[in-house]
Amino acid sequence: MPKRGSKSAHLIAALLEPKRAAIRAEDHGLPSPRSGKPGPKTKGLTQVDIDTLTNRAERTYNRLVHGLLANPKEAYLAAVAEILQLSVDEYTLLCIYALGHKPVQQLEPVIDLAARDLWQAACDGQREMMYVTDLAWNLLVHNQPFADLFVGGLAPRNTARWMLLADEARTTLVDWESTWAPAVSAQVQAALAEHPINDVLRRLEDDVRADPQAGPIYSGCTEASIAPDGAVRRMLHPLRGPGTARMVAASPYASPGARMIIVMFESQTSPQLSSGPG
Secondary structure, three states: OOOOOOHHHHHHHHHHHHHHHHOOHHHHOOOOOOOOOOOOOOOOOOHHHHHHHOOOOOOHHHHHHOOOOOOOOHHHHHHHHHHOOOOHHHHHHHHHHHHOOOOOOOOOOOOOOOOHHHHHHHHHOOOOEEEEEOOOOEEEEEOHHHHOOOHHHOOOOEHHHHHHHOHHHHHHOOOHHHHHHHHHHHHHHHHHHHOOOOHHHHHHHHHHHHOOOHHHHHHOOOOOOOOOOOOEEEEEEOOOEEEEEEEEEEOOOOOOOOEEEEEEEEEOOOHHHHHOOO
């Protein structure tokens, strides 16, 4: 294991610290380290923030960047890499510097949706609900009809987390316990089997298993589903009332792992709404 001041320790710090300084604490749901605190101003995430986000003891990250963390687990390095948005090549270098070898399980690339502006324009031009997520269901782009599905018009940052854990979802998604939750549970389990070190998916599974309602459904899931393509389910739209959601799914060709979903909603009270704009 490299010691303080060794070449490997220097390389770890040179690789990680500029990345840490470039990422805002607010982007991870943490208060800005610059707000209302005396002393020198800190750029980006603090080292303690990294410990918090990875659920590790204080100074774990500090020991990593100084080459003092004995036998770091690859899963921990992957979690740090995801927080700091390392590329696949940068993560490979981190493992070589910290472990002495390439990663056993490659890091999933952070999906920067190819042609993002065009996908946003495609969403905006679609009269039905349309959105695109990455492989862990983080929302990348969406249109206004999709935002209208949520109370207050604010779309969630992660659609699977909303569908499985939000109280609002259990009202909006009619038959949540018998249809929506089992299908989404199966899709999350399939994604984790394919991407076992993805930290977003692992945290999602942990939180779902701990939930008194979603946990038993997830643990006892026997559904076979990897995507909602062709699914037809009931929904209670907050603006348009009860109706039926018909879904089609596809994957953007240049962004492997991303999901494009269109939800066609037909209101039971006003069928004509489903053919009008928005």
